Structures are given as C-alpha cells and as structure tokens.
Amino acid sequence: MKLAVVGGGSTYTPELIDGFARLRDTLPVTELVLIDPAAERLEPIGALARRIFARQDHPARVTTTTDVDAGVDGADAVLLQLRVGGQAARLQDETWPLECGCVGQETTGAGGLAKALRTVPVVLDIAERVRRANPGAWIIDFTNPVGIVTRALLAAGHKAIGLCNVAIGFQRHFAALLDVAPADVHLDHVGLNHLTWERGVRLGGPDGEDLLPRLLAEHGESIADRLHLPRTVLDRLGVVPSYYLRYFYAHDEVVRELRTGPSRAAEVAAMERELLALYADPALDEKPALLAKRGGAFYSEAAVDLAAALLGDGGSPVQVVNTLNNGTLPFLPDDAVIEVQARVGASGPVPLPVPRLEPLFSGLVAHVTAYEDLALDAALRGGRERVFKALLAHPLVGRLDLAEGLTDRLLAHNKEHLAWA
Numbered sequence: 001m002k003l004a005v006v007g008g009g010s011t012y013t014p015e016l017i018d019g020f021a022r023l024r025d026t027l028p029v030t031e032l033v034l035i036d037p038a039a040e041r042l043e044p045i046g047a048l049a050r051r052i053f054a055r056q057d058h059p060a061r062v063t064t065t066t067d068v069d070a071g072v073d074g075a076d077a078v079l080l081q082l083r084v085g086g087q088a089a090r091l092q093d094e095t096w097p098l099e100c101g102c103v104g105q106e107t108t109g110a111g112g113l114a115k116a117l118r119t120v121p122v123v124l125d126i127a128e129r130v131r132r133a134n135p136g137a138w139i140i141d142f143t144n145p146v147g148i149v150t151r152a153l154l155a156a157g158h159k160a161i162g163l164c165n166v167a168i169g170f171q172r173h174f175a176a177l178l179d180v181a182p183a184d185v186h187l188d189h190v191g192l193n194h195l196t197w198e199r200g201v202r203l204g205g206p207d208g209e210d211l212l213p214r215l216l217a218e219h220g221e222s223i224a225d226r227l228h229l230p231r232t233v234l235d236r237l238g239v240v241p242s243y244y245l246r247y248f249y250a251h252d253e254v255v256r257e258l259r260t261g262p263s264r265a266a267e268v269a270a271m272e273r274e275l276l277a278l279y280a281d282p283a284l285d286e287k288p289a290l291l292a293k294r295g296g297a298f299y300s301e302a303a304v305d306l307a308a309a310l311l312g313d314g315g316s317p318v319q320v321v322n323t324l325n326n327g328t329l330p331f332l333p334d335d336a337v338i339e340v341q342a343r344v345g346a347s348g349p350v351p352l353p354v355p356r357l358e359p360l361f362s363g364l365v366a367h368v369t370a371y372e373d374l375a376l377d378a379a380l381r382g383g384r385e386r387v388f389k390a391l392l393a394h395p396l397v398g399r400l401d402l403a404e405g406l407t408d409r410l411l412a413h414n415k416e417h418l419a420w421a
Helices: 013-022 039-055 068-072 086-100 109-133 146-155 166-178 212-227 231-237 243-249 251-260 264-279 289-293 299-311 359-381 384-393 400-413
Strands: 002-006 031-035 061-065 077-080 138-141 160-162 185-192 195-203 318-324 337-345 348-351
Touching (some): 002 068, 013 039, 039 264, 077 109, 086 109, 109 138, 109 146, 138 299, 146 160, 146 318, 146 337, 166 185, 166 195, 195 212, 243 251, 264 289, 318 348, 384 400
Parallel strands (some): 002 031, 002 077, 077 138
Antiparallel strands (some): 185 195
C-alpha cells in the first residue's frame, strides 16, 4: 500500500508518521512518500520518519520529493495537509480582520475566506495531478478550511473526503472522563466543519445509551473550561459545541483577547522553529513532546482509521467525516458538505441518519453554508465583488461597511497568492 502526503514538510508530519508506525496492523503501509516544495524541511522530516519507522521495526520505505506528479504516481491514497503562504499568511489572516473589529482566525470569518481563496486553486491543481496519475486513488483532505476545500474537490468530481480532528478529540476526552475505551464512544456529531455540536455521547455504538446528560452533570465545568465558555452555555444548549463556536457565541470577547494577547500564528511559528531544530537531531527517533502543543491532536489516529476503512477491511465502520449532504440535513442542498457520522468503506462514506436539527443550530448551519457557497464561487472565479458578497453573507460580518473594509484588506494582503487580484 502506497500513501502520499502533500505538505509532507509540515511539522505535523511526525504525528502522522507515529500513527502509521504504531497502527501498522490497521493500515499496512509499504511505501510512504512525503511531498513538499520546501526541500529544506523535507530532508530532516523524512529522515526522522525513517528513524521512527526503524525504532518500531516498521518495514515501509519512506521517500521525499518536491515533485507532486512523481510523488503521487501509484499512490492508493493522497493526504493533503498543505498551507499556502505558510505561517506568514496565517499571521496576516489573524491580524488584519481585527482592524475592522472582527475575529482574526485562519478557518472562519474573513481570515478563513482568505485561506480558502489561496488554497482551493492549489488543491484542485494537485487533485488533477492525482487523477491523471491514478484515478482510483482516494484524496483525504486535512487542509483547512476543510469544508470548503472538500466541497471544491467533490464538485470537480474527485474521489475525496474531508477529515478533521475535532470529533476524535472529543471522543478521546469523553472516553477518559467515562473511563471506557475510545472505540466504545460514539458521538452524535453534526454540523459543518468547525461548526459542530455533540448532541449525544453513546456507549457501544450509534444506538447505545446516551451518556451526554451524565457527562454534563458530572464534568460540565471541566468541559466548559476546555472550550473557554461558561458552564451555563452547555447547560442551556444541552449539547457540547465545538470550540470554534466560541468565535460566534463570544465574538466580541474573543476580539478583545486577540487584540491584547499574542497571536496563535506567532506562537506556532516559534514552535515550528523549535520543532524543526529537534527534527534535525539524528538521535531523535520518536515524535517530541513539544509536538502535542502544535495542534492536530489525534490526527494520526483519525487519518489511519479513515484510510484503512477506504482502502481495505480495517478501520472503524462508523467515523466522523466531511462529505456530501445528499439529503442528510434536509434544509441544506445536496451538494453541501457536512460533518457527520458516516459508514465508511471502499466505496466511500454514507452518512448516518441525523435526527431533526433544532432551529437554534440549523439556522447557523444554513447561514454558514450559504457563505460557503459564495466563498467557493469566489475561490473558483475570483473578483472583488465575489469576495465582498461572501464576506457580507458571513454571520461574523454581515454589514456593508465591514464587508467593504475587510475586502480591501483581504485583497491587499493576498495579492501574491491570487492570480486574479
């Protein structure tokens, strides 16, 4: 089995390698290709990947290349984890929206739109190369904003599926609180990527006993603390929202924090420099503890589980993925990309039925889906007016003056990445 990772020079990659090494029985990889234009990062990360495999007696061959066409040739699956513009672009995404009093964040709001505009054309080009090299290969997208990028891939007819680590993070946390195996915890997870709620936490399977009321009663305070939301929010909603919902539920408070505190992008950039120095140490043969602070917790487990289900008989039969709606949420168009539990196999994901979503949640989901329609149109066709309309439609913007100011700033800070700007 050959896997290719586009964005293999990411500091995330050793997390992925660690999962491949530990979970070889679930996903028997024989060849792994790390692909990245940044050769100076590829070399130390590729060498570390070989040492991690060697330490765990994993027989897979690890190669590196800057050539996408060569790297994806013959791959059974291609994982996308790229960042167009690097951490410098992320820092801009987190900074200029604050000038208009809006959240600066890389996956939602104006910053998220900027990332989508930079990313979608690049991902579609890579996907076409994958299709030419091996039309049967699965494309697993971990590149943010996952919902919009996955929708672009599916709309272009690619064999693609989106992956996020939010659900598996909740699963692992709830399993620890309940003192059960993570595999026994099934989430009633519903929404869009980075706009989801856990409406149930079931033991033993999708139809098992719902332990969410018990979790909220016994651990509501600690769960709320992890989300940086008041405990009362969880009690009033009766669900556990993704931590990304804080950008909506406590927007102005978050803006104040972002204006006064260090940016996440700056923290990550500093962390990446330290990680790359660690990776260059020829004695290092495991992922360093610092990597846990980088983000992407449990990414490797989620990626292994999904790839195993798509490529063979392994993996969990039910997983949370990003895929076409196709009537699952009846208030959304069929071609919307939603994030829900699905049965996953070689033929792809089939979403499980979702009980009626309450207006408190469905309204926001519908609103953001409309924004994503416009965002994808802007990413595919370009143009200032399309960018403006996407921003005006976003629930975190929604005002003419804000949309105008944000459009000007977005275009000014992204000229080098937008061919049409």
